Amino acid sequence: MKYLRLKGNLEQRNVDNRLSYNPDIIEFYLSEQDLESPDLIRDRIRQLHKRGVKPYLHHPPKFQGEYLDILSSNPAVRRYYHESSELLARICKEERAKCIIHAHYTHTESCHYITRERTVRLREEIREILTYARDVFLWEDSTAGLFAYGTNPYLVDELIVPLELPLNVDVSHAFISCGGDNERLQHVLERTKPYAEYYHLVDSMGIEHDSLSLGQGRIDWRMVKPLVLGKDFIFEITLAGDHSDCTPMVDSARYFANVETADGIGVK
Template identity: 75%
Template sequence: MNLMRLKGNLEQRNLDNRLSYEPDIIEFFLSDRDLLDPERIRDRIRQLHDRGVKAYLHHPPKHQGEYLDILSDNPEVRRFYNESCELLARICIEEKAKCVVHAHYVGTHSCRDVTLERTLILREEIRRIMAYSRDVFVWEDSIEGLFSYGGNPYLIDHLIVPLKLPLTVDVSHTFISFRGDNERLRDVLERTKPYAQYYHLVDSMGLEHDSLQLGLGRIDWRMVKPLVWGKDFIFEITLSGDHSDCTPMVESAHYFANVEAEENGKSRQLLT
């Protein structure tokens, strides 16, 4: 298995840097401005496919400086959320790619009043977006709020399971949502395994969104490895400068390749 699985943006210099490592997967982080030029997005996906690289897009996190929320009380944010999902679904269907999408981000409307009633409202909004394409979107968890494993006890049983929702599980987000508890992280990885198609592998101290290189935080990668092995994933590490140099992601890939998987984790995987 090729473990060079990287993240970048649409800048050609950025892409050329990632391609120099002969990756298996690249995820393109998109801004709201990127969506003004759909042909540029298509071109970058095609460059990947020409090299035999699988393409993922990441839905823009902000519009006009405001973080997105599928339940936002700002009509302009709701409009952009809907229209951008429709556009990216069309691009992904035609270009054979997938798209990571957040239901909401930290500090938005969906981080308040985490109740079963609001979880069911969120479920129906997600169902509506899924109508653009069930096969394109993979839904990523947040650190807090309605779409957070540590923040919402109703999320898995009352939203993910009924929708059979395709997931992106961000290992660091889940870890932080449980304040650095590896056993609770293990429980989520096991419970979401039937629905998880894609993972973001990032280390963390478990206190804040620190996005550390693997091995520099407190996540138990021996435990994590057998639970994500065989699925798509990338190493999503915060980069400095203009983000053109992805060395921390490459070093994370080397670290993960050398992690000896936890034996009882392997046994559990064989039994599932």
């Protein structure tokens, strides 16, 4: 099957499940605890390389139970953000991988007071992270706040363009931040296309972070498909139980393969 691009964790059972489908890409979603075992991260990346699978990592979302924010007023969170980024940059450079990273998550401090000045401050904080490895990190958008396309009108012109920032565009996050409006989502995808190297393909009703399988939400995949083809992406679908069974991601890949583009031509 085409477009088998999956997400998982570092547990061997989880890795074996994904590899059984002979995917093109696997993205490892890392935890704070995973970073305590950098050799294990390296081992999993090497397993993928041996199978001809392209590896991506995802920066941990939390530190000591608190969602990360590059502008956090908590010195411990800011310190962890930098130390973890530096570690992952080193691993990715040495093991030939890339890493998805959030400037902040929803409900953190960066979701308040969206101004040009705070956007510039965020830009300069990101610039510092880029000194660890510019070509390693791909920056993912949130559903609200300073790094959300639908809520920050300054994000592209004041931050992304000046930094020529490599992006991971999460289609569902963008859709939610745009209030579930497919026309606004299309504008975001067109505007960010020169900088987007990678996508998370996930469906959504456009109201909250629901992470649905493709076809179960309101995103217009006929519109989205031609805008993301030719770039790397995964199907980032919420899984049940211990997340060892990635069937909903495989089903989404099948759905995507069968989507006809907006001009009526099927691209498989």
